[in-house]
Amino acid sequence: MTHPFLFLQWIEQQLHTHVGQHVTYTWLVMFILFAVAFVASRGIKMVPNSWQNLMESVVSGIENLLVETMGPKGRTYFPMIATFSLFILVSNLIGLIPGMYPPTANLNTNVALALTVFVMTHIIGIKEHGFSYLKHFMGPILALAPLIFIIEVIGHLARPLSLSLRLFGNMYGHEIVLMIFIALVPLLLPIPMMLMGVLVSFIQAFVFTLLAMIYIAGALEEAH
C-alpha cells in the first residue's frame, strides 16, 4: 500500500533494474541536496542573494540548536548533525509531492541512519575518554557495576531501535492514513492530513536530530 504512481519506479521498470524505490528516492534526495548546496555556495557574497540567504538561515538555525543542546564543544560534530537533519527533513517532505515516496517510510533507510548515530556515539566516547569510557556503563557504585552494566547495555541497544522505529512508524503511518483517505474520498479530504504531514515531517526531523545530539553529548560528558 503505497502511492498509486511513483515516477522513479516507472523509470526503473522501463530500464529493467531491480533497485528498491527507497534507494532511488534516496538518490533523488541526495541530488536535490547537492544541487541546492552547489547553487547556494557558487558565488558567496557579503550581502547574500536568495539561495545563499536561505541556506545561511537554515545552517545557522541548526548551529544555534546544536550549541544550545551540546554546548560549544559540540561544534565539532556540526557537519554530521546538519547532514542528518537536512537529509531527514527533505526526505520527509518529498513524500507530500504526488509521485514521490519518502525514503524514510522504509525501515532500511532509518536503520542505516540510526546505526550511524549509534556507532558514532561510541566512537566519539572512546576517542574522548579512552579506556575510561567504560565508566559510563558502570554507574556510581562499584559493587553494583555488574548489574548496572547489563541495564546500560540494554539501554544503549534500545537507542537505534527506538530511533529507527519512531521515524519509520511516523512516516509509514502517515503514508497509510493518506492512502486510506484518498481511497475513501479523493476530493479535498486528504488536504488536512497532508497539512499535518508537513508538521509531522518537521517534528520528526527535529526529534531525530535532537536525540542524536543528546546521545553524542552524553558520550562527551564526564562519567560520575
Next chain:
Amino acid sequence: MTFFAWCVMAAGIGMGIGSVGTGIGQGLAIKSAVEGVARNPSASGKILTTMMIGLAMIESLAIYVFVVCMIILFANPFIEQVMTLAG
C-alpha cells in the same frame, strides 16, 4: 478464515489500547508544559524543546504498537503454517 478474522481484531484492539495509554501520557506532559509556560513565559523555548523530546519518547510506544499491528496485518510470519494446517 477465523485466524485472519482474529488477526484483524487483534490489530484493531491492540492499536486502541496502545493509543489510550499514549494519549494519557502525552496529555499529562502537555499539561505540565502549558502550566510551566503560563507561570514563566520567558522559559518557553527550553520547555518546548524538553517537551518535544518527552513527547517523542512517549509517542514511540504507540509507534511500536503500530508497527506490530502492521506486521500482523501485512507481514504475518505465521500465514504459511496456518495455510498448511488448514490444507
